[in-house]
Amino acid sequence: MAHLRLWSSFLAVVVMLLSPLAAAQLRTGYYASICPKLEAIVRSSVKQSMAQSPIAGPAALRLFFHDCAVRGCDASIMIVNSNSDDEWRNPDDQSLKPEGFQTILAAKAAVDNDPQCRYKVSCADILALAAREAVSQSGGPYYQVELGRYDGRISTKSSVVLPHVDFNLDQLNAFFSGLGLSQTDMIALSGGHTLGAADCTFFQSRIGTDPSMDSGFATQLRSTCARQSFALLDAATPGGFDNSYFKNLQGGRGLLGSDQVLYTDQRSRGTVNYYASNQDAFFNNFTNAMTKLGRVGVKTAANGEIRRDCRTPN
Structure with missing residues (x-):
């Protein structure tokens, strides 16, 4: 409730x-x-x-x-x-x-x-x-x-x-639709997970229980989380912004459930495959989606201000 x-x-x-x-x-x-x-x-x-x-x-x-x-x-x-x-x-x-x-x-x-x-x-x-x-x-x-x-x-x-890490495609679409963003925008923005890491608590329950996770990847994650509290979202090219995130999804190597569902659900798989094979298309759609995201809830002089200190209102 x-x-x-x-x-x-x-x-x-x-x-x-x-x-x-x-x-x-x-x-x-x-x-x-x-x-x-x-x-x-x-x-x-x-x-x-x-x-x-x-x-x-x-x-x-x-x-x-x-x-x-x-x-x-x-x-x-x-x-x-x-x-x-x-x-x-x-x-x-x-x-x-x-x-x-x-x-x-x-x-x-x-x-x-x-x-x-x-x-x-x-x-x-x-x-x-x-x-x-x-x-x-x-x-x-x-x-x-x-x-x-x-x-x-x-x-x-x-x-x-x-959005939570266990969201399915319908839940993801509902959330992003509320921001004025399409499913294509949502998938492109998810590609931002080519950078960064996630705490083991966000995906540990999937290891050994989620059939969409590659078994070798599950073994690797189990070992990683035994040594440290996090894993890279895209270990294929750490620190690099590219389309390997989508290639990972194709191989069952999506770290979060809300990532992997983009490939396991047939309604979004085509876009994942497209971005995995065409980095330029991913880059183009990502920039378009970031621009649209940047327009959400914009404040004006009437209901906002220029903060002198970002941590506190003037």
Whole structure:
């Protein structure tokens, strides 16, 4: 019943998140006269963060999804409330890595270090740019990012409703449809799991019990989780953004149940096969889906602000 209540709450805010009026303010080059060096500053900062930690890029990319999918792309995931009632302390966000938050805070500090840019660029836009850099600097596509978001002022535990690792295709489609995204968008965005890792607790129940998991892969995971608490989402090309995630699914080597179901379900298998055989198509659809995701729940000057500190409303 609790899950149903949360799902109902999610559906209740769908209309707010899909408002086309706020998204219409977004455009590339939004900061051309406000902060002309913005993209170069963020690019350099993210590059430095990724050089310091292999977790930084994947964590920043995941942070972007966890932000946009909850209250819209308003950097509410970054807020730290004194009463501990904020998004990142919801159990569904507890697996977010500190390196992701640190990457955004470092980029924000670098932007504000430029006198022309100081306190003029939203944390939400920095988060969107950092996600792009995480992808492109890992060998993935470079794409133009629409900008012009304002930061939200509200972050609560109860607002967090996200897909779970045991979701089937219908549940995944229902969630992403609520964000205005298609099944094709959802599968392309899932390809972001070519980067990063997952804690063993998220997939351990599948080992030896899920017939869709390759037996050799199951043996490998059992050994991995006996040594450490996590496994790479795409061990074939760790640290590289490519289409090997989809090739893994074809071989029963999807780490999460919600990944592998994209291949086991005949309704989505064709798209998996297409991306596995055509990396350019995956890259193109991924960038389109990221652009659409970046339009969800955009705030304006009327209901948002430019946060001086990403961790707290002004």
